[in-house]
Amino acid sequence: xxxAAVLTWHQYRLERKMxxxxxxxxxxxxxxxxxxxxxxxxxxxxxxxxxxxIVPGIAGMSIMATTFSALAMNITFLREQGVLKRxxxxxxxxxxxxxxxxxxxxxxxxLQVGIVILAGKLFFGVGWPKDWIELFVFVVAGVACxxxxxxxxxxxxxxxxxxxxxxxxVFLPTIFVSGVFYxxxxxxxxxxxxxxxxxxxxxxxxxxxxxxxxxxxxxxLSALAVIGVWTAFGTLFAVRGFSWESRRA
Amino acid sequence: xxxxxxxxxxxxxxTYDAFEAVRGIDFEVARGEVFGLLGPNGAGKTTTVExxxxxxxxTSGIVSVLGLDPGDRPRALRERTGIVLQSSGMYRxxxxxxxxxxxxxxYPAPRDVDEVLALAQLEGKEDGLVRTLSGGQARRLDFALAxxxxxxxxxxxxxxxxxxxxxxxxxxxxxxHLAELGxxxxxxxxxxxxxxxxxxxxxxxxxxRILAEGPPSELGVGSASHYRVAWRDExxxxxxREATEPTALLxxxxxxxxxxxxxxxxxxxxxxxxxxxxxxxxxxxxTTHV
Numbered sequence: 001x002x003x004a005a006v007l008t009w010h011q012y013r014l015e016r017k018m019x020x021x022x023x024x025x026x027x028x029x030x031x032x033x034x035x036x037x038x039x040x041x042x043x044x045x046x047x048x049x050x051x052x053x054i055v056p057g058i059a060g061m062s063i064m065a066t067t068f069s070a071l072a073m074n075i076t077f078l079r080e081q082g083v084l085k086r087x088x089x090x091x092x093x094x095x096x097x098x099x100x101x102x103x104x105x106x107x108x109x110x111l112q113v114g115i116v117i118l119a120g121k122l123f124f125g126v127g128w129p130k131d132w133i134e135l136f137v138f139v140v141a142g143v144a145c146x147x148x149x150x151x152x153x154x155x156x157x158x159x160x161x162x163x164x165x166x167x168x169x170v171f172l173p174t175i176f177v178s179g180v181f182y183x184x185x186x187x188x189x190x191x192x193x194x195x196x197x198x199x200x201x202x203x204x205x206x207x208x209x210x211x212x213x214x215x216x217x218x219x220x221l222s223a224l225a226v227i228g229v230w231t232a233f234g235t236l237f238a239v240r241g242f243s244w245e246s247r248r249a
Numbered sequence: 250x251x252x253x254x255x256x257x258x259x260x261x262x263x264t265y266d267a268f269e270a271v272r273g274i275d276f277e278v279a280r281g282e283v284f285g286l287l288g289p290n291g292a293g294k295t296t297t298v299e300x301x302x303x304x305x306x307x308t309s310g311i312v313s314v315l316g317l318d319p320g321d322r323p324r325a326l327r328e329r330t331g332i333v334l335q336s337s338g339m340y341r342x343x344x345x346x347x348x349x350x351x352x353x354x355x356y357p358a359p360r361d362v363d364e365v366l367a368l369a370q371l372e373g374k375e376d377g378l379v380r381t382l383s384g385g386q387a388r389r390l391d392f393a394l395a396x397x398x399x400x401x402x403x404x405x406x407x408x409x410x411x412x413x414x415x416x417x418x419x420x421x422x423x424x425x426h427l428a429e430l431g432x433x434x435x436x437x438x439x440x441x442x443x444x445x446x447x448x449x450x451x452x453x454x455x456x457x458r459i460l461a462e463g464p465p466s467e468l469g470v471g472s473a474s475h476y477r478v479a480w481r482d483e484x485x486x487x488x489x490r491e492a493t494e495p496t497a498l499l500x501x502x503x504x505x506x507x508x509x510x511x512x513x514x515x516x517x518x519x520x521x522x523x524x525x526x527x528x529x530x531x532x533x534x535x536t537t538h539v
Contacts, residue, residue: 010354014343021342081338086394089332090355091324108430245304 004096011092011100019104029070029108030115037116040181041124043096043156048125050182052212055120057180059113063142064171071101071150072157072167073105080160084244102147109143117211130214137217138206141227145199148234155241175199179185199230253316255280255402255433256301261310263296263457270296272457273310280401283424283434285448285465287441289531293457294437295335295406301435302332302404315402328357331395335406335437339390341380345371348379349393356398368426369393370419385416392423402433409443421446441524451523452529460530465523475521478502481514 019025037058044050078084087097120126129135157166177191178184178200184192195201202223209215217224256278263271271293278284286294299305300312303326312319317326334508339348349366353359366375369392374382382390388411395403405424409417424447427434438444445450445465452462461468476495480502482488492498495518506513521529 007355010351014340014351015511017347018340018342078338082334082336083338083340085304085334085336086332086339088304089330089334090352091328091354091357091398093324197323 004093007092007094007227008099008103011097012017015104016107017098019108019113025070025074029066030112033058033065033112034115034119036061036181037119041119042127051120052126053179053208054181055116055124055126056204056208056211057178059116060142060178060200061175061180062112062116063069063109063139063198064146064175066112067105067147068150068153069167069171070108071105071147073151073163074101075154076149076157076163077160079154079243080246082246088244090228096228105147105150106143110139113139120211126212129211131210131216134206134217134220137224138203138210138220141206141224141231142199142203145203145227145231145234148231148238149199150234151238152234152236152241155237155243158247177201179204196226199227201217202226253280254278254313255282255315256284256435257311257313258297258301259311260350261297261300261312262308263293263300263305271300271307274457274459276452276459276462278433278435280433281428281431282449283428283436283447285444285451286435286437286454287439287444287451287527288454292454292531294454296457297454298346298404298406298435299435302330303327316482328398329401331398331400333391333403333405333408333517335396335410337391339379339387339394343377343379344376345382345390345393348390349397352394352397358399359397360399362397365393365397368396368423368433370423380524384411385413388420388452390410392420396427398430402435403427404435404437406437407439408436409438409440417443441522441527445523453527455531459527468526475520477519478517479519480516483509483511487515 014016014133018166019029040054040058041051044058075084088094107176117129153166153170175181177187177195178198179187179195180200184195184204187195202220205223206227207218209217209220254277256276258276261271261274262269274293276284276295286297288294290406296305300307301314301319303322306320314326315329317323319326343351346362346366349362353362366372369389371386371389371393374386377386379387380466388408392408395405408424410419411421421443424434424436428447434447436444436448448465450463451465451468453460453468475491475493477489477491477496478495479487479489490498499518502513502516
């Protein structure tokens with residue numbers, strides 16, 4: 001392994017250790033989506049159709065919570081605390097640092113999606129995934145897309161006091177219009193139009209194909225295209241706007 | 250190579266939009282030297298130091314740190330320097346020892362973790378979480394993290410702000426210890442006694458320019474050079490006079506006192522302190538007594 005890879009690994013292990021020591025982060029990343037899954041699973045327990053919607057929906061929401069929300073909050077916090085500036089003064093290469101915090105978010109996303117799939121099989125009659133390759137492709141695409149957007153969004157957040165509001169103003173409306181909790185096809189058309197522009201509904205469509213309907217990758221290419229455009233947009237702004245220091249300093 | 254200065258700055262300028270924060274600064278810091286940058290808030294100290302640390306880009310001028318250009322942000326430079334920033338946070342959920350151990354992994358030839366914890370006076374706090382540290386303890390952790398990589402050059406930006414007098418003396422001992430090890434130290438400070446106690450040479454900065462530079466004890470010798478002689482005269486009134494060369498005056502005073510058969514009470518001969526020089530140089534133009 002190259003030196004940069006070794007340092008990435010050390011930083012990644014540190015991020016994992018710190019994640020489990022921070023009860024708030026662990027709660028929002030793990031407990032909240034599972035709580036939603038339990039609640040909505042109970043509400044829709046009489047209808048397999050609704051359960052088939054909620055399982056991929058919560059899986060998509062989990063990806064968003066563990067990548068977009070977590071990164072937007074964490075990077076803002078570390079930037080405002082001056083931790084990013086301190087890290088910047090060490091020999092740790094920038095690429096190693098970003099890879100480590102990205103890998104940390106990916107780990108949480110994968111764990112969370114795994115738990116949702118397991119719960120779907122055990123409690124909600126969804127069964128094992130129909131298409132593992134499609135599942136892999138959409139988890140990877142979803143993570144890359146929402147992680148890059150989370151980093152980009154952290155540049156917009158002015159300070160840590162505002163971080164929760166800035167994060168939720170994106171997160172909450174997005175999960176409601178994107179069909180996390182209901183079949184998006186039943187929503188009014190103007191909401192559907194808004195949702196179609198955003199990436200989350202397409203990630204959920206892909207996950208739904210992989211987990212429930214068996215609708216294959218080839219039928220979801222337009223979904224991948226939308227996700228790809230958002231990923232490019234997110235990556236551009238994540239890299240160009242990256243600030244290691246609080247703007248107040 | 251070893252004769253080359255640790256830091257070389259030539260005609261350094263930094264402009265933010267229309268504001269010129271640094272207006273043509275020159276200085277050199279020799280290897281093994283403790284160099285102090287003094288100046289009021291907004292003088293351009295931190296801007297200058299952050300250009301040397303690689304945090305900011307310069308508008309123009311030449312800057313060389315350990316023979317490298319910090320503007321290129323070479324990793325080799327970060328491996329050889331330690332930075333104590335004016336204020337910086339640390340991961341709140343780590344224990345002190347874990348933080349120092351992790352930082353040690355980032356450097357090619359780190360110092361021993363226990364040794365650095367002892368040097369930074371963090372013994373007994375190794376297992377405490379960073380978020381539970383007091384302000385002074387957090388500052389000591391800043392020192393430990395800056396020293397763990399065994400740097401040749403250490404930047405200290407206002408390192409003892411917020412310390413109680415005893416903690417300041419302890420921090421000074423750490424800095425003296427670094428100097429004894431042959432490390433180069435660039436110290437930014439508001440405290441004149443700190444510069445006087447620690448720095449081999451100081452530069453006084455104001456409005457982005459260096460106003461004076463030299464060893465703290467000799468800074469007064471230049472243009473502002475004068476002695477202040479004070480004594481109590483035969484009527485018991487305290488007299489004070491300034492002289493560039495006090496020998497004749499002292500002779501006159503002692504002879505007169507001897508002739509009267511009296512003691513020359515409260516005699517003192519003082520030279521301007523670094524503080525006098527600093528206050529004179531950094532005073533606003535309208536209050537300068539020139």
